Amino acid sequence: MGRSPCCEKEHTNKGAWTKEEDERLIKHIKIHGEGCWRSLPKVAGLLRCGKSCRLRWINYLRPDLKRGNFSEEEDELIINLHSLLGNKWSLIAARLPGRTDNEIKNYWNTHIKRKLYSRGVDPQTHRSLTATATTTATATMVTTNNKKMNNHSISNLNHDINNKNFHLVNGAEDSNSSSDVTTEELAFHPHNQLNLDLSIGLPSNQPKLSSSTINPENYKKLKQEPQVLYTSQQQGVCLCYGLGFQSNNQKCSCKTMGTSTTTLTGTTATNNNLYSFYQPMSFLESLN
DNA sequence: AAGTAATGCAACCGCCGAGGA
DNA sequence: TTCCTCGGCGGTTGCATTACT
Numbered sequence A: 001m002g003r004s005p006c007c008e009k010e011h012t013n014k015g016a017w018t019k020e021e022d023e024r025l026i027k028h029i030k031i032h033g034e035g036c037w038r039s040l041p042k043v044a045g046l047l048r049c050g051k052s053c054r055l056r057w058i059n060y061l062r063p064d065l066k067r068g069n070f071s072e073e074e075d076e077l078i079i080n081l082h083s084l085l086g087n088k089w090s091l092i093a094a095r096l097p098g099r100t101d102n103e104i105k106n107y108w109n110t111h112i113k114r115k116l117y118s119r120g121v122d123p124q125t126h127r128s129l130t131a132t133a134t135t136t137a138t139a140t141m142v143t144t145n146n147k148k149m150n151n152h153s154i155s156n157l158n159h160d161i162n163n164k165n166f167h168l169v170n171g172a173e174d175s176n177s178s179s180d181v182t183t184e185e186l187a188f189h190p191h192n193q194l195n196l197d198l199s200i201g202l203p204s205n206q207p208k209l210s211s212s213t214i215n216p217e218n219y220k221k222l223k224q225e226p227q228v229l230y231t232s233q234q235q236g237v238c239l240c241y242g243l244g245f246q247s248n249n250q251k252c253s254c255k256t257m258g259t260s261t262t263t264l265t266g267t268t269a270t271n272n273n274l275y276s277f278y279q280p281m282s283f284l285e286s287l288n
Numbered sequence B: 001a002a003g004t005a006a007t008g009c010a011a012c013c014g015c016c017g018a019g020g021a
Numbered sequence C: 001t002t003c004c005t006c007g008g009c010g011g012t013t014g015c016a017t018t019a020c021t
Helices: A019-032 A040-044 A050-061 A072-085 A089-094 A101-118 A129-137 A139-150 A154-162 A183-188 A218-224 A281-287
Strands: A198-200 A237-242
Touching (some): A019 A040, A050 A101, A072 A089, A089 A101
């Protein structure tokens, strides 16, 4: 059974938006707010598909969008987040205020990929290109390891990092990206400084998580069941990943945010590389 | 100056999951 | 439980701009 189209294909404009259309859309959203994209075009007097309106608003018209070039810090953050999350652009974008998933996706494809290649790093696996080639050749040997990796608990991950016997994979489907890593390779690999301490605050009325697994479903869990910290006094959300590249004075301050703060790792990893993000409630909503 | 190739990015397409009926 | 709608996502396309010859 086919789905009905989201809008009438006829009688809708396509292609670049005109200034007038932009103004209509902005005006409508200012008055009525976001949502109900399907009916929006009709109400706003736009000959556009609802999806198109949503996209235009989110990627271009939203007032909180940051314009201009990506900073070096943003570059590195994107690279690190990508190594953790893979092509989950919306999740990556959620951690870069003012940037959209589309923008980051485009930036990744046009700039960062090239940058990583110039560093000799495979942008998909985040491993050295030579190591990737070697891994591909021995792919059959690592399948078992992959299966093990997918069930790795976070504490195991930290353990493995500490023992220089671990590297990240980009999800379960990436069957070529895992193998044993040499010390030399780790020294080369940008993730040799990656701190995976994943500190996620829990609402106090939710049960504490035990040491969760970091299998490929984890990002889904983060998204679908965001384990967030907020109190009635403190409308902040902490979803801090230890991503590296941060100085010591930028430690995550979760521990100061209340008693409900917890950590999934339960490890004693240092906080040297913790990078915290306190997002407004709108971020929370974006995860839902 | 003209033609061509490369690049950047806005927009589209099709699929998926959540949630309501 | 099933069906359907809707919002959202990631991949891809196509056009405008820039760089190069």
